Amino acid sequence: MGSLPFAARVASAATDKLKIGVIGSGRIGGTLGGLWVKAGHEVMFSSLDLEHDKALAAKLGRNARAGTPREAAAFGELLLIAVPYSALPGIGKDLGTLIRGKVVIDPSNPIVARDGEIAKWAREKGAGLASAELLPGARIVRAFNAIGYARMAVAHQQSERIGMPMASDDAKAVAVASRLVREIGYEPVLIGGLAMGKHLIPGTPLAGEHTPERIRQIAATLN
Template identity: 50%
Template sequence: MTEAADPILRRALLLAGGAALILPAPRGAMAQPASRSPVGIIGSGRLGGTVGTLLARAGHPVLFSSRHPERLKELVEAAGPNARAGLPAEAAAFGEALLVAVPYGALPDVGKELGAALRGKVVLDACNAVVARDGAVGQAAIERGIGLASAEHLPGARVVRAFNTLGSRVLAEQAHRAGAPVAIPLAGDDAAALEAAAALVRDAGFDPVIVGPLARAPEFAMGARGYGQAVTAPELRQILGLSG
């Protein structure tokens, strides 16, 4: 994917204190109508901003959220007419599915503050545990298994681990690439939630690979063999020892 020619897309790091990555327009995606399921983004920094923009350009109504939504103006403009900004509680209520992309240490607070709104919804958990940043919460997640720990922090949500293995810049560059798409590993305990998450991964321009239940999420956690792999689905299945 080449650099954007549109000046608004070049102002990539001006919003949210330089936290978000605004990506160039993917091939043909901007022309699609807003006819798909709404998605709320909890944590609209680099990763949440990138994935949310890809979904908005694929036709999903997207509500980016922040405690200071006025800072998301340029992100919303770059994402296109399907996007708007609001508070985290608004995004949680808005989305049929949610993407949570916050520092892992903040995940318990997300569960406490938004738990009622998240209950029963598909929640894509893209949060990585970094002990130096996330302290005891991050350490506990690594010891417990990050997928199972996330489900405990978000009780009642239909949690699927997704979009945690690649950085925002790689996602921006590789979405909708020519040839075989880049694989995104998924893990979850709810078959219907996995199916919904896989559809969102495809809409964003990638190929979903279902690894298994949440107990297997550590296989593509930070530092694991499935992490950081910008490869095709068959290559990722081989790396992870998956059949098919």
């Protein structure tokens, strides 16, 4: 389905939709969740501002709804957790039983200036392995980490296919996440397991937009 135009991908997805819970409906979560709504999936948005989420859902239409983070975690077959990295420990603690066993797309980046000591720890450990420790039992796919949200919104309009580097230890989770990546206009490129997630943060060679072939070339030089 990756070679189909956006309208065709939307039509195809409508017959095989997922329930997606978005925890953190800011720029990244709101953008990706909105694109998945347009692709035919049911999406529940959540954050610390329920009124914001209700307004977002109303704008997006009947496949969108709003709830609390706990409700979104229970609703989603797949979860997108797009929050400041310092919020991940609390999410893992408060929602752990609801997250365990589910595919979790992890775009959250450890930013030292914003997140403090936990960001330093995550960068030393590697963001992929750190997220797995903070969200125990989640089937994590690290993706959407170093491309701006505004570019994500128009990926399906690009004439040249742009790659989306991903890292995960779970092949089935990668397959589900890859479908969602393709539906919004990117070509998924698995660069390795969660240990390679340390390279999926801003400021690394894989940051920014690259063709799938270039991502593979860059990834081959990393360890």
